[in-house]
Amino acid sequence: MCGLTDPLSAFIFDPSIRVVCGSGCLSELPTILDDLNASRILLVSDPGVAAAGITDRVQSSLSDSGREAVLFTDVSENPTSDIIEKGTEAARSAGSLDAIVAVGGGSAMDSAKGINFLLTNGGRIQDYYGFGKAESSMLPSVGIPTTAGTGSEAQSYALISDAETHVKMVCGDRKARFHTVLLDPDLIGSAPQSVKAAAGYDAVAHAVESYVCTKANPVSQMYAREAFTLLERGLEPFVCDGKENTAGDTLLGAHLAGAAIEASMLGGAHACANPLTTAYGTVHGVAVSVMLPAVVDLNLNSHRDRYVGLYDGDLLTRLRDLRSRLGLPGSLRDLGVDAGAVGDLAKAAAEQWTGTFNPTPIDVDVCRSLYEASL
Ligand SMILES: [Fe+2]
Numbered sequence: 001m002c003g004l005t006d007p008l009s010a011f012i013f014d015p016s017i018r019v020v021c022g023s024g025c026l027s028e029l030p031t032i033l034d035d036l037n038a039s040r041i042l043l044v045s046d047p048g049v050a051a052a053g054i055t056d057r058v059q060s061s062l063s064d065s066g067r068e069a070v071l072f073t074d075v076s077e078n079p080t081s082d083i084i085e086k087g088t089e090a091a092r093s094a095g096s097l098d099a100i101v102a103v104g105g106g107s108a109m110d111s112a113k114g115i116n117f118l119l120t121n122g123g124r125i126q127d128y129y130g131f132g133k134a135e136s137s138m139l140p141s142v143g144i145p146t147t148a149g150t151g152s153e154a155q156s157y158a159l160i161s162d163a164e165t166h167v168k169m170v171c172g173d174r175k176a177r178f179h180t181v182l183l184d185p186d187l188i189g190s191a192p193q194s195v196k197a198a199a200g201y202d203a204v205a206h207a208v209e210s211y212v213c214t215k216a217n218p219v220s221q222m223y224a225r226e227a228f229t230l231l232e233r234g235l236e237p238f239v240c241d242g243k244e245n246t247a248g249d250t251l252l253g254a255h256l257a258g259a260a261i262e263a264s265m266l267g268g269a270h271a272c273a274n275p276l277t278t279a280y281g282t283v284h285g286v287a288v289s290v291m292l293p294a295v296v297d298l299n300l301n302s303h304r305d306r307y308v309g310l311y312d313g314d315l316l317t318r319l320r321d322l323r324s325r326l327g328l329p330g331s332l333r334d335l336g337v338d339a340g341a342v343g344d345l346a347k348a349a350a351e352q353w354t355g356t357f358n359p360t361p362i363d364v365d366v367c368r369s370l371y372e373a374s375l
Pocket residue numbers: 150202203205206270284288
């Protein structure tokens with residue numbers, strides 16, 4: 001069953017990423033790099049993942065298979081153009097490279113893509129704002145996510161902030177996609193519970209928003225539906241009870257939710273979440289968790305049909321309940337945002353590109369009502 005009113009609307013289905021799943025599949029990395037004929041590797045990671053010892057494991061895997069790794073771990077939570085330039089300089093000073101391996105959360109994935117743009121096509125990351133701006137081929141890359149959340153490893157886009165203007169740039173190109181993604185659930189247990197909760201709820205929001213957005217199609221809905229099913233089954237026990245046997249469901253669910261975005265778009269919860277992150281530094285997944293129920297409530301009023309087939313139950317109640325069980329904030333006031341801030345937030349949210357794909361059109365007044373409903 002499909003929640004689309006017109007499932008034959010035009011869309012492009014363009015999968016290309018090889019995905020290797022399963023406990024311990026990190027051990028496949030040398031074989032994958034053999035296939036790529038890659039011996040000199042740029043390894044992009046972040047300090048938290050390095051501190052957890054995961055970067056060392058990957059580096060050992062590379063050196064044990066006779067490979068040379070150039071390590072760049074200065075990745076921050078919201079990578080900036082400065083970080084991308086720094087990583088590119090580190091890579092260039094190491095000489096020629098054959099491939100990039102990214103290990104970490106969405107920031108490491110995005111940084112690896114950003115560095116790949118500059119290494120192979122030159123210029124500044126600002127030059128790639130938009131889609132399809134890279135003229136030359138790019139280095140083959142391998143993505144190894146260590147959190148279940150953004151699904152960036154499934155996407156052609158890197159989200160990079162301009163260090164001067166603070167504009168969040170979406171830099172995309174089909175060539176920037178990872179050649180292979182390793183989904184190893186053994187790697188995602190070390191993150192703090194609050195990080196797992198926020199990242200996991202963000203993945204749930206990706207499934208929900210992509211399923212009903214105006215760019216949804218039968219393929220994106222297939223990904224979103226399966227993502228929601230896996231996350232519904234795995235996320236709560238993974239975060240709340242530490243049940244490691246549900247990590248695989250959670251990791252694959254987040255990946256498929258990312259693939260659903262790649263094949264469609266997002267919607268109003270992300271449009272309203274982004275200004276909270278910009279103005280208050282709210283963690284993305286937390287901002288999304290505060291806003292998602294209000295947006296779903298709005299959409300259910302006028303586009304209930306689009307949700308058909310996603311969840312066999314009361315979706316809105318489940319989303320609120322899941323948020324509470326994961327220990328995530330339930331209101332804007334929990335984030336320190338009061339009613340006086342709603343006007344400016346609404347203006348910023350109405351300008352978000354992602355909001356244009358929400359099934360219910362959202363202008364400044366609608367955004368204001370969404371924030372007010374979330375106070
Ligand atoms: Fe998100």
